[in-house]
Amino acid sequence: MPDVPALSVSSRVDVIANARIGGEGRELLAHPDVEKDGLVDLWISGGRISDIAPAGNLRHRGTVLDAEGAWVVPGLRDHHVHALQAALFQDRASIGHAAGASEAARVAASVPVEQSGRRVLVGMRHAFWSDLPTLDALDEATGEVPTYIVNADLHSIWMNSAAFRREQIAPDPSGLVSEHAAFDVANTLNDVDAADADAALERAAARSAARGLVAFSDLEMGWQTDAWRRRGAAGWNLLRVASAVYPEHLDRVVAEGLETGDRLDESGLITVGALKFVGDGSLGTRTAATTAPYLDGERGAMNFELDRLVATITRAAGSGLASTVHAIGDIAVATALDAFALAGVPGRMEHAQLVAASDIPR
Template sequence: MTDLVLASVRQPGSDTVADIHLRDGVVAAIRSADVPLGLPRNVPSVDCGGRYVIPGLWDEHVHFTQWAMHANRLDLSKATSAREAAAAVGRCLVAEKPGGAAVTVGVGFRDALWPDAPARDMLDAATGERPVALISHDLHCVWVNTAAARLYALEVDASGLLREEPAFLLTRELGRLPDSVVDEWVNKAGHAAAARGVVGVVDFEMTWNRDPWLRRIFAGFDSLRIEAGVYPADLERAVAAGMKTGKELDGGNGLLHAGPLKVLIDGSLNTRTAFCVDPYPFGGHGLLTVGEPELQALLERARDTGFVPAVHAIGDAANRVALDAFERAGVGGRIEHAQFIRREDFPRFGALGVVASVQPVHALDDRDAAESNWLGRTDRAFPLGSLLDAGASLVLGSDAPVAPLDPWAAMSAATTRSAFDGREPWQPQEAVTREQALCASTRGRGVVRMGDPADLVLLDADPLSVADPDLASMPVAATLLGGRFTYDGGLAGF
């Protein structure tokens, strides 16, 4: 048996000091510090000095390989115009050392509010014959120059923009790097996530995701639990392999499980492809990328094969279509994003057993785009409080690399609706409480109880009472996964 005692800890909102006994990866006992646990003297113990303990944090929606690559690509998130973004790429090429990658990849641009429009000849003028591909912050758009279009045999118009499925296909192609390189980046990203208290992620990387994670885990990756999503193109392959949501895939290590079936049915706000009831100011309603009969058939197949369906729906019309399909298929599941919802659809989430998997930081990043494109209707944009009030269940995530993989940033955005940048909180009536945000980030656990997995986080401050501006930068002292330290900020010396 493997035993460890976390001595002198407190639960959030409480001054009671307790000792927690961990045995074989489970919380075996919680006792007041003045009541002995009755364990042998040789059981290792860590003095936590009255720090606060919470259940381990989950990020319920990431693209993990893309997130790992993001840190190693040109960051264009600060570009305020197409011309500025093109110039930044040009400067990068001038400074680039010989022998670099064959294609220059930039990430993070936001063109929805740019005063000028991306154009292929604008990018050509800055980059010449070097192939360049720039991935938007929401992953739904890629801006390429002529050299990249030629290299990848792409059909692009004068804008140089690819949207939705063509953009996803190119993004996957750009990610075809040596496994050794990508896996090193993934390991670093996993350790960084553990340092923020993360114990697990739902990974919706747009590929057959089981095998890369098996390779990484068998090579030593052990900082996070991974639930690897499956896309419709690979559903029958997954079924033939005996997979279903929740099934362990790594032979007893307990780190890799099959995740949900991910179905994308509309686009995104910043590309103006989210499927909406009312037209956009420039015209059009966005895109419904999966027809209603096809969606219903996919949900029924998921139901019959043991997969939890997770439907990407951002626009209010897309959310209506998704809820209708869940109802007709007679199955619960998740809606990923749920950014814009008709009020009459709020109570349908709880009634149908559909979880709202939301990314609160997007509400802050996209507030200007929402006000521009959903003018006069943003009182029902990113409606976290209204969904909870209507009986829905919430889980929080980042959609990394769209937003940083950091649950504290998500909880801060959810509870304050503010980036503390001098602007007033946006639609503050949709804020949730600290307790609600913590529950939505810990798979409903909220507090540590006997019998829980020993996936725990030790904090230097009480997450229920720290000042609003400080929540996003919450100091993490240590993270444990199954009772072992995956991050130790100097507390235990492990």
Template sequence: MTGDLLVRDVRPVPLDPDDPPGGVVDVRIRGGVVAEVGPGLAAAGEPTWAAAGRWVVPGLWDAHVHAEQWVRSTTWLPMAGTASAADACARVAQAVTRRVDQQSHLAHADPVPALIGFGHRLAIWPSRPQVADLDAASGRTPVVLIAGDVHSGWLNSAALSALGLGHRRGVLAEQEWFDVFPRIGELPGADPTASDWRNAARRLAARGVTGIVDFELGAAWRAWPARTAVGWDAVRVRAAVYPDALDDVIAAGWRTGDRLDDSGLVTMGPLKVISDGSMGTRTAWCCDPYAPSPLDAVPGEGWAGAANVGEDELARLLGRAHAAGLGAAVHAIGDRANRAALDAFAATGAQGSVEHAQLLCTDDIDRFAALGVTASVQPLHLPDDRDAAEAVWPGRTGRMYPFRSLLDAGARLAFGSDAPVARPDPWAAMAAAVRRSDDARGPWHPEQCVSWREALAASVDGVRLTPGAPGDLAVLDSAPGPTVGVVATVCAGRLTHTTEGPTA
């Protein structure tokens, strides 16, 4: 799935501080790789596409996606904005009622299609949700409500039974939930089709995305070759592995960067370790206690979250991955978890990223650059977390999403979405990093704002349009900004999206 293409008359967007203003050039891609960049390149028999002086950037990457759940999420019931468990149950009851006519053909013994909801925020609810309340709202319809941070799930009895789980009173959280989350596809009507996958790739290409890092739970690295075989052909994928399958990857001899399929679009990604929880479930591991709340996993004062993986075990996993040629991606939300992640990178010499890096101790910011560890961050979480953070981490929010401080310290930022937690729209993510607001309020901690150039540089996987680079481009209708549109996308030398006519 590589091609030859000559893109004529494009204006490269400057990505580095010392880059001169962009002049108009041609870009020749041969065999999926940039071969030449310069003005007036002579055609050599390859297809051409005329950009008419528009701006061009390297293909965009989303550095943090849960691909299968994102594809599924296009059919999920939106639960964002619910203020309580009762509010959520009312929304579920309405959705179940709307389905009655659609399911009138089902016999009583037929499986009822599951209702999946997504987006509620436990941190702002006044009390913990109960299974019995969801049962009363849903009847025999299996219901799974996935929290907006994806660190907990609220299942009714029908869903618990369908998945072979025992009775329980409340939500599933952290590892117990992560064990169940990949199995949602076992519920009736929940699994995406081949057409769903193809359409998802097209939606990404329409935003200029040419690559994602997939952190789907389960064996995503095994599943991806079949997806490219049935039509996922517009976006590159790095597929991660979790500790439960690390032995399998090592036994197979896979190293980060190795090709996993015939198309060449799918490669082996890093080892992913979820070292702590999330702010929304009040399980992120922090140096200081949360503000007291009835939602605390351990009621009373002094609750500061907890590690999902002990520090010694985290270092062991990173060391083992490093020795086997695998990079590492460590989920760390709380400041204590981020410190432990950096300690593990320092102790093992492993290379990779801290995923989220949401709350940092000031003393740890310089360590990212010193260790060569990427801060893989999700700017769209920033406006989503703004109000909840002030409630659960009062006095600490100046150390949340410290993009400016990380850049000034020499760290590498990589932007992603954590889809389906946030939509996989790199332009919206860049705008959130630049504005630090998505409503009429001013910037949240404006001292941490970044420029559009810096935001774009954090969205292109470190690539520059030079010979030898991947043949991935996004052609824009204007200089990067809040209203930019993508006119064309090229992945591996193939035109995967265009709003204009066919290739000449």
């Protein structure tokens, strides 16, 4: 038998042999052996599957990957990632296991200080805690080291007094900042050296690709277009990326003539994504816009009035940009549906966790 070349992650494969087909598209395979989960060979040409035949029926050529009966399924796409935050979070301590604020504060005090002089932890879910966050409790545990505990929903951050002073924000007795104030703080936490950011993203992408992810929509806040251009120029090749833009940058996007789907790198792996609106808050932070009140009596709030949403979606569509609206509470979902209907364009909704029965058909 001829020598079989050693394969690596970057190898180009001409035939995937002895595979089983699963997932979307399997219904297109009419051969009875395939329908009975028989083994097949997949022929690859130009990065696409060009032919599928029962295993061994056609002579192999080129580089062959023997699947040994493993399943071949369509690649996975994550439609909602805050890519840089997610990458940095994988290297930061999590308090996702904490049962309450006291335990979380104790864990925070034991976390090493970053080079920036801060402690940053992630994974907070204080809506489920037996005791609530307070500024005093975190101060007592963490002292004068600026300490930040980021909610898993990204819509709130628990900070000690040293962190409030560092961010030049007046402290709240709860120690919490939420929504736009939290987004601003998160941007400072994620403002790391470009080389460190890109390395973290490469590590995260490699881990994701190993689990079957082939693409994601990056909904990271701030102007990310130039950062993705830089990564593309440096040879990014692990995953396809659609990089979203935000309404505060709409003028810039239009001025640059960018449209959804436009390439940001030579390979076409990185493209311009949708225009994203953060319509309301989140359930964990109790800021999602809901008709029924939370236990504290609040109902959350909308970040965009309907008229502004319609006008901006309409302008974006006229400039070649698709729109997507973060809408968690039932009020936000209804408002997003109204906006797309009034603008007369299709769109996408992120989350839609609470939906009124009357809005489901829409």
